[in-house]
Amino acid sequence: ESKVVSGVAFSRDEAKVTLTQVEDRPGIAAAIFGPLADAGINVDMIVQNISDEGHTDMTFSCPVEQVKRAEKAVNEARDRGEISFAGLVADTDVAKVSVVGIGMRSHAGVAAQMFKALSAERVNIKVITTSEIKISVLIDRKYLELAVQALHDCFELEKAG
Amino acid sequence: ESKVVSGVAFSRDEAKVTLTQVEDRPGIAAAIFGPLADAGINVDMIVQNISDEGHTDMTFSCPVEQVKRAEKAVNEARDRGEISFAGLVADTDVAKVSVVGIGMRSHAGVAAQMFKALSAERVNIKVITTSEIKISVLIDRKYLELAVQALHDCFELEKAG
Numbered sequence A, B: 001e002s003k004v005v006s007g008v009a010f011s012r013d014e015a016k017v018t019l020t021q022v023e024d025r026p027g028i029a030a031a032i033f034g035p036l037a038d039a040g041i042n043v044d045m046i047v048q049n050i051s052d053e054g055h056t057d058m059t060f061s062c063p064v065e066q067v068k069r070a071e072k073a074v075n076e077a078r079d080r081g082e083i084s085f086a087g088l089v090a091d092t093d094v095a096k097v098s099v100v101g102i103g104m105r106s107h108a109g110v111a112a113q114m115f116k117a118l119s120a121e122r123v124n125i126k127v128i129t130t131s132e133i134k135i136s137v138l139i140d141r142k143y144l145e146l147a148v149q150a151l152h153d154c155f156e157l158e159k160a161g
């Protein structure tokens, strides 16, 4: 029910970076995020879905202004032979929108409502990541205002801004 | 630093279900999670990475005992023509392990440490999803004890159990 959801959060200047087709074996995630940490990248979301034929994609989000530095750190790790990937896809036109709640344990219902509200506005969901208290998606930045309003309406929240 | 991490959480009887190659267009996520909510599935993690040629994989985790019911709900949605997917992959041999912290905003450092600790034990990371306060991974259940111990050691935490 909408009481479960306490707010909508968003981050306008988000970017996502994806290393496509990294090897799905122990040590690879560490070999990607070690250099990113050393480079001072403020990683927010980290998303890895299941692998296919021993490879998977690794996506992370960070502030738009850190993308170049993040790509450099990842490319240098590859140049040192620490990781390999098919491609490095940076997208600086996304925004992050999240629905925040308490005890969203049975949150298929909240997730379904959130996704339905976005689809009603034809906003495409590009990446999804969740925790018990937060369902976050990345969408095209141009839809941010529309998405935030739709979610406030859906969950009957007062818009703060 | 390890003060940022306050604990290690885990869920032993987790399962993951992946719908491979769903269409990446508005309405699909809602069409998957609506039926799951109606079927009373306790969805915990939801993971969607970027799409490739208009398709992407959708993964969610739920209790092992709900997998059959979840698969049924998803198959029925497909039979009604509401969604399409290439395959439905259920994995009942995973466990969820999370590192919990406050203000892990610059959490590339914490993530790197977590991933390094798991790789040192040769534990493969199958799925990753994050929020500011939690980095969660799915691993093979047989490594759960090992993973939890490794993370407690890495972050210098007292083991509760």
Ligand SMILES: C[C@@H](O)[C@H](N)C(=O)O
Binding pocket: A022, A023, A024, A025, A026, A027, A028, A029, A030, A048, A056, B115, B119, B123, B124, B125, B126
């Ligand atoms: C892909 C990456 O997560 C790999 N499975 C690892 O364990 O590091």
Ligand SMILES: C[C@@H](O)[C@H](N)C(=O)O
Binding pocket: A115, A119, A123, A124, A125, A126, B022, B023, B024, B025, B026, B027, B028, B029, B030, B048, B056
């Ligand atoms: C794949 C799914 O998330 C789709 N992009 C949607 O918006 O519903």
